[in-house]
Amino acid sequence: MGRSVSDVGEPKESDIVSHTSSHRQRDNVKAVHKVGLPTRKKLGTEFKETVKETFFHDDPLRPFKGQSKGKKVLLGLRAVFPILEWGRRYNFSKFRGDLIAGLTIASLCIPQDIGYAKLANLEPQYGLYTSFVPPLIYAAMGSSSEIAIGPVAVVSLLLGTLLRDEIDPDKHPTEYRRLAFTATFFAGVVQAGLGLFRLGFVIEFLSHAAIVGFMAGAAVTIALQQLKGLLGIGKFTKKTDIIRVMQSVWGAVHHGWNWQTILIGLSCLAFLLVAKYIGKRNKRLFWVPAIAPLLTVILSTFFVYITRADKKGVAIVNHIRKGVNPSSADKIYWTGSYTQTGFKIGLVAGLVALTEAVAIGRTFAAMRDYHLDGNKEMVALGTMNIIGSLTSCYIATGSFSRSAVNFMTGCRTAVSNIIMSLVVVLTLEVITPLFKYTPNAVLAAIIINAVLGLIDFEAVVKLWKVDTFDFLACMGAFFGVIFVSVEIGLLIAVAISFAKILLQVTRPRTALLGNLPGTNIYRNVEQYPEATKVPGVMVVRVDSAIYFSNSNYVKDRILRWLIDEQEKLEENKLPKINFVIVEMSPVINIDTSGIHALEDLYKSLQKKGIQLALANPGEQVVAKLHAADFIERIGQDKIFLTVKDAVAAFGGKPVPSV
């Protein structure tokens, strides 16, 4: 440690040499290692490697390696249709699990579908249609065994809001529906396209924190919207922000509320909440909340039919078109200005749907410890929405609540989705007339009960405890949704996510390092208060790649550390700083602007008579510094393997701990 510069001498070799031994410590190990200088990769090789890591980091073609042609085709087919893979191992024990799970999620989805279709300003049957075709396609192409496919609350609301901005569903229901199918078609195209071109990582840019906030905001918004049905209010705002919704509610307090509706609605809601509570308290009774919705529908429908409460102002579903999905291929706007509008809406809603589905898929895959290929999932989800848009479905995706029930009731494969789909078909063909007397209030209660599950209090508390910035992102998205609109909330969520990334690369942290007494280790003096600075030497660590976006800041910041330190030393009449060592371990990469900044730093320090050294530059950094002749410029003897070596070479000696 306390070796003087003359001890070391100026290295004569043209190589970058670092001595890791230290005499004073009587270290018996003596070894000389050079800072590794990798051979420069060719442009082509480098480009290929970048492309591979960016798009194919999960090595999807691994199983295809060294297989015969026929086998490759078979493997390819199985990759596109995983059902061919798991179908071969399917047996009765699995079917039993899938049957129970499928029946349960069917009983959950039927009332939800009818309610969610309303969120999208569509007639009830479109919700049921969307629970028929897409789950079948997914069962053939998807890789997740637990996800339950169908319409979901948040996407329905988002789609409804975006579509209403373009066409009034009350005045032009046909055009509105056509635009909905167009948007669904493009949502599928976008989803499948992202997967095919292995661009799935774009959805990673919506941070978890922002999603938590967005989901909670959407849940509150949806729940508030349901007050219309729950309280039997006639005139209700079309807007979704909390202020106007509450005005609608209070405005209707004297003449708009219908006590029969309220009675039905609130008692159903109470029943559902109690059922949920029972299920939570006793895990073995998980089936209670799962069948409660269908039970309330049956009971309340029967009640209304008996009492003819609909004559006393209780709004009822009235009519659901009977029969399975009609074709809608001719309804999609293939040309014209609505094509573009449809694409935009499909893009936004499709991405949100994708984010939700992939998040669900990953969660359950992690629980059961299998790997889910995000890009392959996207192709499956996209295809299912493309085919859905041709068969009168709107955007389907994975539902959080139904997937959880699917998992808990013991589903084993995607067959549970097929079962659910078949039950829905049966409903469409046979039972729909029975829904005539179902009061809207019970649907409202079911939706409120379902979306409350989207508010993840625990996650918010964790965000608050763990990461301030994430918490702010979450709150931004939440308040954006409830006070302005779903789109604005989504925009805020995306903007905050990006701002965080940009902030990281624009204003990276820097830290002064000190020696941990009795060791060769140098650590941040703020994190390790016992670390002691080396007199005459300033060791500073840069915590980021040095890129164009932060190169000037990094340079300025190091110079400011120097000024601050010099001032402190002057006050205490201590020897001034003659050496600056930049610890480069966290500097994972550098670009030409970064090298330029280092050159400026070197010049500034030179004018002040201070020497500059770099410790432990990484592979790419050394290669680039070398290519830019910067190493030759500051001297190859100024590049060290560790901070310790650099300090030793400068003759620095940490103040012994007292």
Added chain:
Amino acid sequence: MGRSVSDVGEPKESDIVSHTSSHRQRDNVKAVHKVGLPTRKKLGTEFKETVKETFFHDDPLRPFKGQSKGKKVLLGLRAVFPILEWGRRYNFSKFRGDLIAGLTIASLCIPQDIGYAKLANLEPQYGLYTSFVPPLIYAAMGSSSEIAIGPVAVVSLLLGTLLRDEIDPDKHPTEYRRLAFTATFFAGVVQAGLGLFRLGFVIEFLSHAAIVGFMAGAAVTIALQQLKGLLGIGKFTKKTDIIRVMQSVWGAVHHGWNWQTILIGLSCLAFLLVAKYIGKRNKRLFWVPAIAPLLTVILSTFFVYITRADKKGVAIVNHIRKGVNPSSADKIYWTGSYTQTGFKIGLVAGLVALTEAVAIGRTFAAMRDYHLDGNKEMVALGTMNIIGSLTSCYIATGSFSRSAVNFMTGCRTAVSNIIMSLVVVLTLEVITPLFKYTPNAVLAAIIINAVLGLIDFEAVVKLWKVDTFDFLACMGAFFGVIFVSVEIGLLIAVAISFAKILLQVTRPRTALLGNLPGTNIYRNVEQYPEATKVPGVMVVRVDSAIYFSNSNYVKDRILRWLIDEQEKLEENKLPKINFVIVEMSPVINIDTSGIHALEDLYKSLQKKGIQLALANPGEQVVAKLHAADFIERIGQDKIFLTVKDAVAAFGGKPVPSV
């Protein structure tokens, strides 16, 4: 190193403890250090610190600290008008330098101004106007002593292109001019606004590499445009892409070229290039290229006047309005749709102008070793453009070529700009009629000569040598400009710059570490081929903050390393991996998604019977892992100060070097 787990024992303390001593090495130093766990900062404090580092990292209020109120006002005035500061120390010797520099750049700028105004589709006098008012304002408010203010080629071209997309300058010259002033006004507002709100860092997002490509592309485009004047072509395309320009040139080859014009143009260009060559060869003759343009103007004007070549088809300037800038405050579109258009154009052109000016200011500040406050500069540049827009000027900024001449001819302060400005006024008031017979061909030659200097071959070669990605960004911007348009080139430049940042945060590098034989140091096995892996232990380093955008990738990548390593070990019949150590030194931060990914990683490893340990997590990372209870989960004894400690605790023993 070869210490077994039982040696260490399970730490009983609830603190995170790491042992840095190692018996076998007979290290005499024994010290126990804990991984520092910082006290968590309050939301307010953390927010304040982030704001400070983001917006006020250069501590602009430092000189105001502890001053009296009167002194503070004075300091504030001096901060806004630096002329009050340096003006007090002004003396004759400085004036001599400024006078010579000012006269030289005036002689350069007058012919350039007339030509550049044409690039912006404005009459020649507007170029001269722009060299009068803005330099005066800048002299009072700017901090750079070397920058030469006025119209510049690239911004003129960009402004001209953007404005022409809205209004045809030939058909509606008045409206076109009004929109130009409106755009200039908003460019100034944007510039000053960014500076006032200390958002100057936004211009850092345009990478140096992209600017080099954009500038070179713009230079080629501008030079090609000048073929119209140089070859005396009558009908010429309004587009700027190389293909249509060359079509115009070849299309006119039989009937459109005028040999008299070509003779004048090419001989002037040859003269200018020779002068430039002389100046480069002999640094003491730097004034030769500086006065050459004015000389060619005078000689060629005289020649045309004598020979009346204009009657033989040589296009001449003909008329420049005499007198100083008229007011244009009433010409700006304060309301209406053109206000918004003007804002958009001003935003784009203003940002490009700002980037250029700040880059120039920084370059020369670094040469003379003084600090330039980017935000203050922006306020000065913005104010100068706002006032310029009210006095018939279009967007002014710093000119690369003229600033270099200003510096070389020995300017000392911004007084050289004042001198230049006064010479321009004199020109406007007295000399403009003399420009009547100046041939357009000589202006074209002067512009070509000037913009060739914007092509920085050396920088491009350096980019190619040093950084592949930067080189691609540069080429993307270059080809975007020359084959499509200036806007598209600019868009490509910005997009590539952002893509680079996003790629960095989405696909960070990871590396396997090995022990450098005979030391305690662990380094990347690819960079240091001599590094040996520890049997049974996989040490992997993650080279980035773990954020939502890369958390899934990082987890997957570590698991893939594991699979790859296991396969290799199995092939060679070596002991399999039981311990995974993640070196966290470069992991400068983590967010909730990142912690989630670590939890998933931990679960996956647990299922495989593999233990997980973290080495040297940083300050923020430890705090967050602690807050999220992750440390409690994997065990506090699994957090180590160094990789060496972790390896020792797992009983690992690096294979001795052969």
